[in-house]
Amino acid sequence: MPQNPEKIVDHVQLFQQPEYQELFKNKHEQFEGAHSPEEVQRVSEWTKGWEYREKNFARQALTVNPAKGCQPVGAIFAAVGFEGTLPFVQGSQGCVAYFRTHLSRHYKEPFSAVSSSMTEDAAVFGGLNNMIEGLQVSYQLYKPKMIAVCTTCMAEVIGDDLGAFITNAKNAGSIPQDFPVPFAHTPSFVGSHTTGYDNMMKGILSNLTEGKKKDKTNGKINFIPGFDTYVGNNRELKRMLGLMGIDYTILADNSDYLDAPNTGEYDMYPGGTKLEDAADSCNAEATVALQRYTTTKTREYIETKWKQQTKVLRPFGVKGTDEFLMTLSEMTGKPIPQELEDERGRLVDAMTDSYAWIHGKKFAIYGDPDLIYSVTSFLLELGAEPVHILCNNGDEEFKKEMEAILSASPFGKQATVWIQKDLWHLRSLLFTEPVDFFVGNSYGKYLWRDTKIPMVRIGYPLFDRHHLHRYPTLGYQGGLNLLNWVVNTILDELDRSSNIAGKTDISFDLIR
Known part of the structure; x- marks a missing residue:
């Protein structure tokens, strides 16, 4: 049917047109072989009861809508919180397209991540050549300050050794020897996106801080947001810390990357925690994680390797925020400013209004x-x-x-x-x-x-x-x-x- 370019309709209106409704009807009758509406309704009602609930909870070999993502999603999310960092996924193009679009659809922002484009031959012989060529092209074409590498299921099943592969790529001249290429093994068949975040955060921090430990602290406190997808939270955290006069490093701050201003010019790597600040994070007074379960391995690494105190503080609601601010005040000797006291009062007042x-x-x-x-x-x-x-x-x-x-x-x-x-x-x-x-x-x-x-x-x-x-x-x-x-x-x-x-x-x- 010819369309009038001045009367283009969106999909909501388009698919209600008679010709589309007729197509749907014919497809249902001729190709789908569906049960009658009465049978569909009968089964639908049965699935709402206790008998079906018992059968549903007895299943073991099937997952339906799991309410979690796979590890590389969390890994690339963590990576873009660092200045000039390009996520590099050792795996197929299709997997990486999923990771990128999942984040782009949430933020309505472009999300950059590259793939080593592994295909059938790499699945048989290993992905070393893909890694060597992929790192070279990524370094020359996109000019990052750091490339953070993670894996997909294919690379994990065939046993690609990222550490050895990266060393071979540097020896082959793909990238400079001193160029930072942290990595994390992130198999999608175990864990979830929160596991991938933790693995990548540990990998990046261990890479950047290697050999940077000093005898005295830098006086800062590190904050790890965790897999927190609300970009306003990093900004609110920085505002509260600024009001208290606390010197800090956020590991890592992806709020600008995921919520960049539209200036008319494309910036591939907006914002992010500076690499030198991340490298010096091993010399901080302490590290505070705002999430427990996305930072387990990272906190263990910080305590063991850096010999640094870590705490988990979740500043949510009245009680959680109270504990957060009072703990920071005890750690730093900084008083809680009146502005934050007033904000607390406003929240309590609003809760009273809505209680x-x-x-x-x-x-x-x-x-x-x-x-x-x-x-x-x-x-x-x-x-x-x-x-x-x-x-x-x-x-x-x-x-x-x-x-x-x-x-x-x-x-x-x-x-x-x-x-x-x-x-x-x-x-x-x-x-x-x-x-x-x-x-x-x-x-x-x-x-x-x-x-x-x-x-x-x-x-x-x-x-x-x-x-x-x-x-x-x-x-x-x-x-x-x-x-x-x-x-x-x-x-x-x-x-x-x-x-x-x-x-x-x-x-x-x-x-x-």
Whole structure:
């Protein structure tokens, strides 16, 4: 059908046109061989009950919508937090295209990462030649200050030795001998994106700090954000540290890379922690990790090799931010400024305003371990009652930590922590034990569609909404954003459920 270029319609309108509806109908009848609508409805209703839930939770050999990414996603995310760093993935082009697009769709920003373009011959004979040529081309064409190498499943299955390969590439003259090429083995068939972040962070820090340890400290404190996809958080962290007058190094700061200004000129490597600052991080007074489960190996390395104190502080909600600021004050002798005291008061005031709408509301949450811990802690402060806590990439340590904070709160008694379960498991939980709202990333919209339970979009990835990643979620300012998203989702749902004139609109109030 010819299109009028002045009346181009988007896909929402386009596929409602009669000719497309006819195509869909014919495809369904002639090619799909689908069951009757009545049978589909019958099975659909059966999957919502307890009988199906028991069968669903008994499965072992299948994962449906796992609510986690693979290791290289976290590895390249960590790499771009360092100045002039190009992520290099030893693997096929298809894998790297997935990693790039996954991050680009979340941030609506270009994400640069290159591949060694391994194909069938490399799978048989190894990827050394791909590495040698790939590093040379990347160095000459993209002019990075550092290339951070990680692997995909193919390279791991055939046993590519990154350390040896990089040494051979340097000996072959692909890149200068003194050019930094940290690496991490990141097989996708174990762990998740949080594991990949940890592996790459350890690899980069061990490479840059080699031989840089001094007899005295530089007076700074290192901060490792972890796999935190809210670019506003690094900026909020720097603002709070600036108000306290604390000298710091962020390992690593990818906020400008993932949220670059549009100036009309393309910058391939905007922002990032300077390599010399990262190299000197081994001489800091201490290292503070804002996430526990994305920094396990990195913190162990820092404590063992650098002989440096590490702490895990999660500045989320009132209690978490209080502990963060008071601990920093004790470590540095710097007072907490009045400006931050005032921000605390504003958050408490806002929580008081909204408390009646959130108190007693039952909720479910899924996502990464540290995000679940932080958001759940804050919601408990508001009197919300968790029921289902699902973490596919959580372990027994995470489960014990969650159960501890749940048992310490009068609102956490009903919750069950599910680890290594997927979103199809959560679907059964939401149908058999419904809640008032659930928290999760964009993949939860299918749960929202099926269960009609309101959804609060917090986490990664957020593909189907714009700009949420730009807001901070940590600190008192971040608490206001979390509160805003939760309470207004509840109020939106209240309006939707009371908007029938003359029937339900007795509660369709102007003032909430």
